[in-house]
Amino acid sequence: MEKWPDNKAWFLVLPVVVLVCFSAIIPLMTVVNYSVQDILQPGMGFFVGTEWFERILHDERLHGALQRQVLFSLTVLLIEMPLGIAIALALPTRGWGVSACLVLLALPLLIPWNVVGTIWQIFARGDIGLGGAAVKALGLNYNYTASATDAWITVVIMEVWHWTPLVALLAYAGLRAIPDAFYQAARIDGASAWAVFRYIQLPKMRGVLTIALLLRFMDSFMIYTEPFVLTGGGPGNATTFLSQFLTRLAVGQFDLGPAAAFSIVYFLIILVFSWVFYQALEGMGKGASK
Amino acid sequence: MSLALENVGKTVGHETHIADIDLTMEPGRFYVLLGPTLAGKTTLMRLMAGLDRPTSGRVLVDGGDVTGTPVRKRNVAMVYQQFINYPSFTVYDNIASPLRRAGLSRDEVDRRVRESAETLKLGNLLDRLPGELSGGQQQRTALARALVKDAGLLLLDEPLVNLDYKLREELRVELRQIFSRRSAVVVYATTEPSEALIMGGDTVVLSEGRLLQHGATHDVYHHPASMQVGRSFSDPPMNFIPGEVVGGEAWLGGGRIRLPLSGHLAEIAPGRYSFGVRANHLGVVRNRQDDIAFAASVELSEISGSETFVHVDVDGTAWVVQEEGVHSLGLGENIEVFVNPRNVYAFDANGWLVASPPRPGAREAAE
Numbered sequence: 001m002e003k004w005p006d007n008k009a010w011f012l013v014l015p016v017v018v019l020v021c022f023s024a025i026i027p028l029m030t031v032v033n034y035s036v037q038d039i040l041q042p043g044m045g046f047f048v049g050t051e052w053f054e055r056i057l058h059d060e061r062l063h064g065a066l067q068r069q070v071l072f073s074l075t076v077l078l079i080e081m082p083l084g085i086a087i088a089l090a091l092p093t094r095g096w097g098v099s100a101c102l103v104l105l106a107l108p109l110l111i112p113w114n115v116v117g118t119i120w121q122i123f124a125r126g127d128i129g130l131g132g133a134a135v136k137a138l139g140l141n142y143n144y145t146a147s148a149t150d151a152w153i154t155v156v157i158m159e160v161w162h163w164t165p166l167v168a169l170l171a172y173a174g175l176r177a178i179p180d181a182f183y184q185a186a187r188i189d190g191a192s193a194w195a196v197f198r199y200i201q202l203p204k205m206r207g208v209l210t211i212a213l214l215l216r217f218m219d220s221f222m223i224y225t226e227p228f229v230l231t232g233g234g235p236g237n238a239t240t241f242l243s244q245f246l247t248r249l250a251v252g253q254f255d256l257g258p259a260a261a262f263s264i265v266y267f268l269i270i271l272v273f274s275w276v277f278y279q280a281l282e283g284m285g286k287g288a289s290k
Numbered sequence: 291m292s293l294a295l296e297n298v299g300k301t302v303g304h305e306t307h308i309a310d311i312d313l314t315m316e317p318g319r320f321y322v323l324l325g326p327t328l329a330g331k332t333t334l335m336r337l338m339a340g341l342d343r344p345t346s347g348r349v350l351v352d353g354g355d356v357t358g359t360p361v362r363k364r365n366v367a368m369v370y371q372q373f374i375n376y377p378s379f380t381v382y383d384n385i386a387s388p389l390r391r392a393g394l395s396r397d398e399v400d401r402r403v404r405e406s407a408e409t410l411k412l413g414n415l416l417d418r419l420p421g422e423l424s425g426g427q428q429q430r431t432a433l434a435r436a437l438v439k440d441a442g443l444l445l446l447d448e449p450l451v452n453l454d455y456k457l458r459e460e461l462r463v464e465l466r467q468i469f470s471r472r473s474a475v476v477v478y479a480t481t482e483p484s485e486a487l488i489m490g491g492d493t494v495v496l497s498e499g500r501l502l503q504h505g506a507t508h509d510v511y512h513h514p515a516s517m518q519v520g521r522s523f524s525d526p527p528m529n530f531i532p533g534e535v536v537g538g539e540a541w542l543g544g545g546r547i548r549l550p551l552s553g554h555l556a557e558i559a560p561g562r563y564s565f566g567v568r569a570n571h572l573g574v575v576r577n578r579q580d581d582i583a584f585a586a587s588v589e590l591s592e593i594s595g596s597e598t599f600v601h602v603d604v605d606g607t608a609w610v611v612q613e614e615g616v617h618s619l620g621l622g623e624n625i626e627v628f629v630n631p632r633n634v635y636a637f638d639a640n641g642w643l644v645a646s647p648p649r650p651g652a653r654e655a656a657e
């Protein structure tokens with residue numbers, strides 16, 4: 001029997017190809033297109049090669065924003081991960097308390113991001129905000145609109161308040177999935193509470209914690225709305241992170257070329273960081289998720 | 291070490307999980323805990339181990355009361371249905387963990403780990419992590435970890451249930467050999483009567499938290515003390531039918547089956563009884579001259595391997611007939627079923643055994 005190419009399968013993948021084209025590939029290529037051209041007016045652009053990339057990579061403002069961004073993400077991760085795990089361990093395992101705690105935990109996650117910013121903007125105010133006034137009453141000179149340190153602390157606390165519940169919920173789900181027999185076996189072995197955590201709970205939670213870490217990293221690295229509402233990136237540039245810097249470049253100054261070049265660099269940074277985190281966690285305690 | 295349970299009970303809230311269990315277990319012997327799911331096997335094991343405290347009664351080890359002693363101070367090892375190993379430890383470290391906690395020297399740990407790994411055929415897998423092993427290998431690791439401890443009490447809670455058929459058969463044989471060399475009290479919980487028969491030793495039949503019968507496995511199988519034991523310790527469960535003994539004959543199912551009172555049935559007094567017979571002692575073909583035939587209608591016939599299980603209706607009672615070979619029987623078909631009086635059990639009105647057939651060996655000798 002003669003073999004003839006059957007191309008019908010292509011028709012089946014066509015819808016997906018079209019969808020991906022419009023949702024991802026074409027927008028991305030547009031950005032790539034902008035990043036290598038100097039566009040003076042619609043339909044009139046000149047190829048400039050890597051000029052925008054070079055300019056953006058030497059931009060002091062970008063360096064500052066990137067440093068702040070990395071410091072912010074690391075700070076937030078270092079607080080949220082252990083805190084989330086600790087909360088998950090402290091949650092009740094049965095009874096009505098479970099649902100009550102889960103609902104309370106989930107509340108911050110349900111609030112729209114700009115509302116979170118507004119809540120904290122008012123909450124942290126020294127004159128009328130409960131939190132701000134309380135700190136002032138302790139005798140501390142606190143003002144997040146004037147002091148860079150205060151602004152930082154406020155943004156970090158807001159982020160921790162907003163997103164630690166996600167880590168806690170994921171860790172809790174991981175903990176609940178551990179069969180009771182593991183704890184019994186540990187008791188028979190005479191294992192300490194620390195050994196149970198270190199050698200049973202932590203390895204068993206590795207899968208969900210990897211997801212939590214990646215989600216939290218990517219989200220915190222792209223943070224925009226909350227600090228924008230709370231501090232507007234100030235005082236000065238103290239809380240201007242990468243997203244906000246990009247927005248100023250693209251929307252504020254309408255420098256589409258450099259903004260596009262920067263978008264691509266931003267995308268690559270997140271990709272590389274996520275890949276490194278993932279690889280590191282994969283290597284750590286291999287096969288532990290089973 | 292010997293283990294004794296005295297009048298042990300466990301209630302949680304208003305629910306009784308275990309009630310009035312008296313049991314003495316001797317070192318070097320093998321005990322099967324047989325009972326359906328929720329019979330209380332796991333609860334009883336937890337009480338034996340000391341993971342839970344009984345709400346009544348005492349637990350004695352070598353005559354000394356250990357009822358309140360926490361599990362870590364007892365010399366116990368346990369293997370579970372699930373494959374329980376430390377996920378981030380290699381097979382070697384997993385097996386070594388109880389020894390290291392006991393503070394043994396490096397050489398001693400190494401020697402014993404390799405020895406028990408060898409016994410369970412894990413010799414070439416010592417560097418692997420549990421996640422990289424098959425289910426059977428994971429359970430072997432858990433078994434090695436339990437064996438390496440040399441505990442006085444070794445509890446196995448349906449350890450082979452999550453393995454596939456072939457592996458189960460293989461490990462079952464190996465386990466029997468391994469346990470026969472041990473001086474520990476070994477307790478093995480299972481829901482399957484056939485597994486109890488293969489493992490041998492002693493059998494303790496549990497139902498709804500109560501101990502129904504305890505004795506040598508084959509004795510319990512051949513002389514179930516009650517209808518409940520007969521039901522639990524047969525697969526498919528023993529068939530029962532009410533009957534009456536009148537004038538030298540037993541009339542079963544309103545006279546549909548008439549058995550002459552001979553052999554072990556000769557002695558029973560006239561009156562009402564429940565008669566029981568195992569599915570494998572019923573047939574759709576005549577095997578012996580003195581088989582009694584009776585009429586039944588087929589409700590379902592299923593073929594399993596080279597055997598046929600025929601579900602029949604006998605005077606309103608559902609029975610299962612197990613017949614060698616593959617037979618095709620239509621639904622609703624009226625057939626003749628054969629039973630031999632020498633295989634029939636008689637139970638009194640309270641369900642207690644009155645007469646049971648002699649052991650097969652004894653019968654052969656008598657002929």
